[in-house]
Amino acid sequence: ELKVEQNPLFLSMQEGKNYTIYCNYSTTSDRLYWYRQDPGKSLESLFVLLSNGAVKQEGRLMASLDTKARLSTLHITAAVHDLSATYFCAVDISFGANNLFFGTGTRLTVIP
Amino acid sequence: GAVVSQHPSRVICKSGTSVKIECRSLDFQATTMFWYRQFPKQSLMLMATSNEGSKATYEQGVEKDKFLINHASLTLSTLTVTSAHPEDSSFYICSARTGRDTQYFGPGTRLTVL
Numbered sequence: 001e002l003k004v005e006q007n008p009l010f011l012s013m014q015e016g017k018n019y020t021i022y023c024n025y026s027t028t029s030d031r032l033y034w035y036r037q038d039p040g041k042s043l044e045s046l047f048v049l050l051s052n053g054a055v056k057q058e059g060r061l062m063a064s065l066d067t068k069a070r071l072s073t074l075h076i077t078a079a080v081h082d083l084s085a086t087y088f089c090a091v092d093i094s095f096g097a098n099n100l101f102f103g104t105g106t107r108l109t110v111i112p
Numbered sequence: 113g114a115v116v117s118q119h120p121s122r123v124i125c126k127s128g129t130s131v132k133i134e135c136r137s138l139d140f141q142a143t144t145m146f147w148y149r150q151f152p153k154q155s156l157m158l159m160a161t162s163n164e165g166s167k168a169t170y171e172q173g174v175e176k177d178k179f180l181i182n183h184a185s186l187t188l189s190t191l192t193v194t195s196a197h198p199e200d201s202s203f204y205i206c207s208a209r210t211g212r213d214t215q216y217f218g219p220g221t222r223l224t225v226l
Contacts, residue, residue: 041219042205042217043156043205043217045214099146
């Protein structure tokens with residue numbers, strides 16, 4: 001059974017702190033996506049990781065992909081309140097055909 | 113950038129009625145469109161994949177007779193929830209892509225069935 005699990009499911013952190021969200025998946029894939037979702041809204045694309053060892057950074061967020069370990073991380077540096085949202089990873093299960101299987105989601109709350 | 117719209121954004125209907133949701137790619141031709149359902153505080157679950165001009169492929173457990181999908185053109189797909197019941201209340205999100213390109217997501221439609 002295909003699984004894409006995120007850890008933690010809920011994260012409450014103080015402003016200024018650092019933390020990492022983990023995304024483990026059970027199938028072979030070389031392409032992984034990270035999305036942000038605000039309450040009642042659709043998905044905002046954050047990162048596309050296209051190969052083993054890929055690392056991308058945008059502002060306070062940095063994502064990485066280890067296809068051998070079937071693991072992706074989303075690292076948050078010096079969190080600010082505006083980062084509060086739910087973050088999803090999604091695995092391309094079709095070897096580049098871009099059919100996605102979504103992770104369980106991590107609800108992040110940044111406390112002032 | 114690629115824009116996908118959905119209409120309506122919110123709909124409330126009575127149990128037993130049918131509801132149609134439209135998904136449009138505004139500035140590109142979508143050879144494939146996807147329909148997802150998201151229950152409160154849960155992840156997105158793929159319901160079906162539709163390619164322009166052909167029948168939709170439904171995921172296991174999704175009733176094709178209840179969730180009718182039509183992808184009649186390269187810019188429009190519709191999802192019709194037939195004989196809706198309260199348990200169909202959910203957030204429905206479509207996405208669209210060209211070829212094997214990135215999926216672009218619509219803003220979602222919140223369906224409430226009374």
